[in-house]
Amino acid sequence: MKNRILVVLLALTINVVVGQEPHVFLKPLHPNVYIKYMELHRGEVVEFVEMLTLFNLYWKYVKGGIILDHQMLYCGLLNEAFDVLFDEYYKDPEMFDAVKLILIESQNRMYPDEPIKDLDPASEPMFKVSIQTNPDIVCPAAVEGTKPHTYLKEIDTEKLIEYMKSHAGTEDMLVLYNLYWKREKSNDCNGNFKKYCDLLLDAFDIVCDRHFGNVENFAKAIPPNGITQVEKINSFLPYAY
Known part of the structure; x- marks a missing residue:
C-alpha cells in the first residue's frame, strides 16, 4: 500500500519565532550538530544532561525524519519541552552568541554539502520531519472513556x-x-x-x-x-x- 507522506516543515523541530527565543536560531542546523556539542560538554554543563535525556527520547522517534501520525502529538510535546530548557539555559544572549560560531563551523564540517554562514531564524529549517500514515501499520487504538x-x-x-x-x-x-x-x-x-x-x-x-x-x-x-x-x-x- 502506498504511503501517504505529509511534510511538516517546522511543527516538530523548531517552534514559530516568537521574540527571537534562542531555540529558533537552531533552525539552520541539523540536530546532530547541537546535540554533538552538548554531548561534548555535558561533563561541564549539568543542564545539558537533562536536555540530552529529553532530546534522546524525542530523537528515537524522528531520527530518520519520519514519524507515524499517532506519534505527532507526543513528539511535539517532547520537542517543545526541549525548547523550554534550551531557552532557559541560553536566556543570556551573550552566552548563546559565544557558541554560535562553534555551531556554524560544526554544521559546515559535518554537512559540507549544505554550508551556512549564520544562524538566521528566518531561514528554512535544515531538518524536516515527515508524518507518515500507513494503513499496513497497526497503530495503538485511541483510549476511550476514563483515561x-x-x-x-x-x-x-x-x-x-x-x-x-x-x-x-x-x-x-x-x-x-x-x-x-x-x-x-x-x-x-x-x-x-x-x-x-x-x-x-x-x-x-x-x-x-x-x-x-x-x-x-x-x-x-x-x-x-x-x-x-x-x-x-x-x-x-x-x-x-
Whole structure:
C-alpha cells in the first residue's frame, strides 16, 4: 500500500519565532550538530544532561525524519519541552552568541554539502520531519472513556516505579516520570519551568494511556493503596533523575 507522506516543515523541530527565543536560531542546523556539542560538554554543563535525556527520547522517534501520525502529538510535546530548557539555559544572549560560531563551523564540517554562514531564524529549517500514515501499520487504538493516567493519584509512587522498571515498553514513561519528579521534589515546577513540567506530564499521560489501554488494566497492574501526594513525593526521592 502506498504511503501517504505529509511534510511538516517546522511543527516538530523548531517552534514559530516568537521574540527571537534562542531555540529558533537552531533552525539552520541539523540536530546532530547541537546535540554533538552538548554531548561534548555535558561533563561541564549539568543542564545539558537533562536536555540530552529529553532530546534522546524525542530523537528515537524522528531520527530518520519520519514519524507515524499517532506519534505527532507526543513528539511535539517532547520537542517543545526541549525548547523550554534550551531557552532557559541560553536566556543570556551573550552566552548563546559565544557558541554560535562553534555551531556554524560544526554544521559546515559535518554537512559540507549544505554550508551556512549564520544562524538566521528566518531561514528554512535544515531538518524536516515527515508524518507518515500507513494503513499496513497497526497503530495503538485511541483510549476511550476514563483515561488510565487519571488513576495515578491513587497509586503509591514506589509501586508505579517498580512496575515501570520491570515491564517492557515503559522506558519512555520512566524517563518522563524521573524528569518531572526531579523538578517537583525541588519545588521547581513554577515560573519558567511550569510550562516545562506541564509538557512532561502531558507527554507522560499519553504514553501511560497507550501502555495500559484502559483504567481496568491499570488497576490490575498497579492496585491502589491510598498513599497521599506528599508521601508519594517523598517516597520517590531515591529514584529521582
